[in-house]
Amino acid sequence: AAQKIxxxxxxxxxxxxxxxxxxxxxxxxxxxxxxxNNVITSDNMIYNKKNSLLEASGRVKIVSVVxxxxxxxxxxxxxxxxxNTEKGKLWGAKTNVKYFLSGSSAxxxxxxxxxxxxxxxxxxxxxxxxxxxxxSGTIFSDKAVYNKKDDTxxxxxxxxxxxxxxxxxxxxxxxxxYEADKMIFHASSDSKKIIMxxxxxxxxEMEDKIQ
Amino acid sequence: xRILRYERILFVFAALICVALASCKxxxxxxxxxxxxxxxxxxxxxxxxxxxxxVKMVLESxxxxxxxxxxxAFLRLPRVKFYQDGKYASTLITESADINLETYDxxxxxxxxxxxxxxxxxQTTNLGYDAxxxxxxxxxxxxxxRDGDTVYGKGFEADTKLDKIVIKKQKIIINKNN
Numbered sequence: 001a002a003q004k005i006x007x008x009x010x011x012x013x014x015x016x017x018x019x020x021x022x023x024x025x026x027x028x029x030x031x032x033x034x035x036x037n038n039v040i041t042s043d044n045m046i047y048n049k050k051n052s053l054l055e056a057s058g059r060v061k062i063v064s065v066v067x068x069x070x071x072x073x074x075x076x077x078x079x080x081x082x083x084n085t086e087k088g089k090l091w092g093a094k095t096n097v098k099y100f101l102s103g104s105s106a107x108x109x110x111x112x113x114x115x116x117x118x119x120x121x122x123x124x125x126x127x128x129x130x131x132x133x134x135x136s137g138t139i140f141s142d143k144a145v146y147n148k149k150d151d152t153x154x155x156x157x158x159x160x161x162x163x164x165x166x167x168x169x170x171x172x173x174x175x176x177x178y179e180a181d182k183m184i185f186h187a188s189s190d191s192k193k194i195i196m197x198x199x200x201x202x203x204x205e206m207e208d209k210i211q
Numbered sequence: 212x213r214i215l216r217y218e219r220i221l222f223v224f225a226a227l228i229c230v231a232l233a234s235c236k237x238x239x240x241x242x243x244x245x246x247x248x249x250x251x252x253x254x255x256x257x258x259x260x261x262x263x264x265x266v267k268m269v270l271e272s273x274x275x276x277x278x279x280x281x282x283x284a285f286l287r288l289p290r291v292k293f294y295q296d297g298k299y300a301s302t303l304i305t306e307s308a309d310i311n312l313e314t315y316d317x318x319x320x321x322x323x324x325x326x327x328x329x330x331x332x333x334q335t336t337n338l339g340y341d342a343x344x345x346x347x348x349x350x351x352x353x354x355x356x357r358d359g360d361t362v363y364g365k366g367f368e369a370d371t372k373l374d375k376i377v378i379k380k381q382k383i384i385i386n387k388n389n
Contacts, residue, residue, distance in 0.1 A: 007386065007387050008384055008385065008386055008387070009384075009385040009387070010382060010383065010384050010385070011381075011382070011383040011385065012380075012381065012382045012383070013381060014379070014380065015377060015378065015379045015380070015381065016362070016364070016377070016378045016379075016381035016383065017375065017376065017377045017378075018355075018357075018362070018373075018375070018376040018377075018378070019374070019375055023358075025383065027381065027383075047383070047385070049358065049360070049385075052387075083385060083387065084387050
């Protein structure tokens with residue numbers, strides 16, 4: 001069911017300055033905003049009442065706990081977040097999202113220069129130098145869309161870009177490198193699967209030690 | 212010889228008594244010399260502060276006790292109207308206050324509220340007004356309500372129209388516009 005958008009946002013911090021000119025509220029030091037299932041923390045925040053936009057800067061962290069067993073954590077230097085629509089954008093150095101699958105020791109990490117998200121971080125669209133790092137391999141792409149409802153990450157070319165998604169995969173002593181027009185990575189708590197379509201090519205190294 | 216010694220003791224004793232009486236008398240005079248404190252009680256006390264010919268602050272109080280020596284007045288239920296560039300900005304109400312009659316600085320006591328021309332309401336205790344800097348401030352708990360949002364904090368400083376406010380340890384509750 002569509003997630004109910006919370007009616008209130010609470011912002012706290014060390015000190016706050018309210019300016020009339022743009023209905024702007026500047027929160028300085030240990031800023032934190034709680035909006036429904038999303039908790040945003042950062043060094044500083046600016047809230048603009050006119051467009052309901054929250055701008056966070058400095059050690060930004062967003063934690064979304066729609067499902068307590070599988071929290072999603074996003075990190076970046078900058079973030080924008082519309083408290084009405086719960087949509088936003090992350091960018092700046094080390095922008096990444098960690099998705100903790102229940103039952104899995106290591107999280108799935110999505111890295112990119114820009115990551116757009118909607119309410120509860122349920123849908124993430126990542127662009128520019130995208131990397132999906134899992135315990136069994138890394139996928140590189142210019143564009144990736146993560147959809148929490150069906151636990152999939154879809155990678156494909158970004159518009160006219162020539163760069164196709166590539167995957168470095170390693171498990172049970174096998175190493176493989178693939179390239180394709182489109183890759184869909186299924187990450188759920190009990191299985192991980194990747195489906196490649198469109199001009200799939202690549203190579204695999206298999207080594208079985210003779211007992 | 213013995214008579215001489217008695218006379219000397221008697222003389223010293225009499226001298227001591229004279230000195231004691233003299234100091235008592237002077238103490239008494241000191242008390243009389245302190246001028247009485249000049250306090251004046253005024254009902255419906257009003258002060259208007261202007262700057263460059265424009266009204267800056269109008270203070271009305273139910274009653275005031277003016278102390279000529281310290282140039283201060285203790286006000287009961289004062290109501291202060293602030294103006295910016297001659298235009299009405301806000302109204303400050305406190306339970307009681309002290310005003311410096313030379314600088315017009317105000318020290319509010321007890322519950323203090325400010326209501327602005329933009330329908331903002333600020334409530335705190337022991338609020339101060341610095342006439343020279345044209346700011347209001349407090350170090351105690353503060354609540355600010357504006358446009359449906361509420362801000363809580365501990366300590367604040369603002370211009371008299373609350374156009375620019377700094378609130379410490381704030382907690383802002385923003386209600387969504389659906």
